[in-house]
Amino acid sequence: MHIIDVHSHIYPEKIADKASHSIADFYRIDARTEGTSAVLLEEGRAAGIDVYVVNSVATNVRQVRRINEFLLSEVRAHPEFRGLIALHPDMDEGAIRDEIEWGILNGFKGIKLHPDFQHFYLDEPRAKKIYRAASGKLPILFHTGDSRFNFSSPGRMAKVAEEFPDLICIAAHFGGWSEWNQVGVYKGLGNVYVDTSSTLAFISPDEAKRYIDYFGAEWFLFGVDFPMWNASEELERFMKVDISLEEREMILWKNASALIGIDLE
Numbered sequence: 001m002h003i004i005d006v007h008s009h010i011y012p013e014k015i016a017d018k019a020s021h022s023i024a025d026f027y028r029i030d031a032r033t034e035g036t037s038a039v040l041l042e043e044g045r046a047a048g049i050d051v052y053v054v055n056s057v058a059t060n061v062r063q064v065r066r067i068n069e070f071l072l073s074e075v076r077a078h079p080e081f082r083g084l085i086a087l088h089p090d091m092d093e094g095a096i097r098d099e100i101e102w103g104i105l106n107g108f109k110g111i112k113l114h115p116d117f118q119h120f121y122l123d124e125p126r127a128k129k130i131y132r133a134a135s136g137k138l139p140i141l142f143h144t145g146d147s148r149f150n151f152s153s154p155g156r157m158a159k160v161a162e163e164f165p166d167l168i169c170i171a172a173h174f175g176g177w178s179e180w181n182q183v184g185v186y187k188g189l190g191n192v193y194v195d196t197s198s199t200l201a202f203i204s205p206d207e208a209k210r211y212i213d214y215f216g217a218e219w220f221l222f223g224v225d226f227p228m229w230n231a232s233e234e235l236e237r238f239m240k241v242d243i244s245l246e247e248r249e250m251i252l253w254k255n256a257s258a259l260i261g262i263d264l265e
């Protein structure tokens with residue numbers, strides 16, 4: 001059995017503490033720990049995680065290059081890491097394409113976007129520059145859902161996936177944080193996966209099983225959303241969901257291994 005965590009955040013040492021707190025404030029939870037690579041690896045090893053797909057979100061255009069260089073240095077330093085580049089919808093289309101080419105050349109596996117933090121509507125024209133450039137090239141992990149706002153609702157996500165059939169989308173948090181019961185909007189689209197992060201503490205194992213059965217285990221990817229959550233605790237919650245061993249293996253690593261191209265035997 002392997003485990004791939006498709007959704008974890010890391011921050012440069014200098015700002016890790018501050019960044020972890022601002023995210024915690026946003027979601028009105030207590031900041032649990034510092035979001036550094038060292039802590040991610042320590043907690044992940046205890047849970048038996050083999051591979052971590054790491055990201056960091058750029059809240060403005062100026063941060064994009066700095067964050068991507070930081071992620072590259074972390075991925076190079078830790079063989080267990082695979083990276084997702086940061087982009088921002090205010091970049092022009094040429095700069096977006098250049099950044100994607102740079103990411104592919106340097107072995108990045110996808111892109112991370114967080115509409116709620118980056119203040120854009122998931123389906124607005126500004127963001128479509130990114131979807132055009134990424135189609136057929138790199139999957140995008142989207143933060144999705146928040147019943148307090150409307151930036152990244154499952155409905156907007158589904159619209160984008162429909163408009164860009166060659167874009168592989170990973171809709172985080174069972175497809176919509178705090179809007180978990182809407183996972184059905186993705187059914188049949190064929191280019192939307194969902195991850196399990198920041199969800200299993202909020203819904204019951206029975207509810208999680210219902211969504212997995214309904215949408216299909218082949219579309220689910222295990223994610224921790226470090227530093228919000230501890231890997232062992234997230235894994236324990238996932239193990240309480242009553243699905244078959246085959247489905248468990250698909251969600252824990254086989255789907256991600258095939259989708260992102262991570263060789264594990």
Ligand SMILES: [Zn+2]
Pocket residue numbers: 007009143172225
């Ligand atoms: Zn995230």
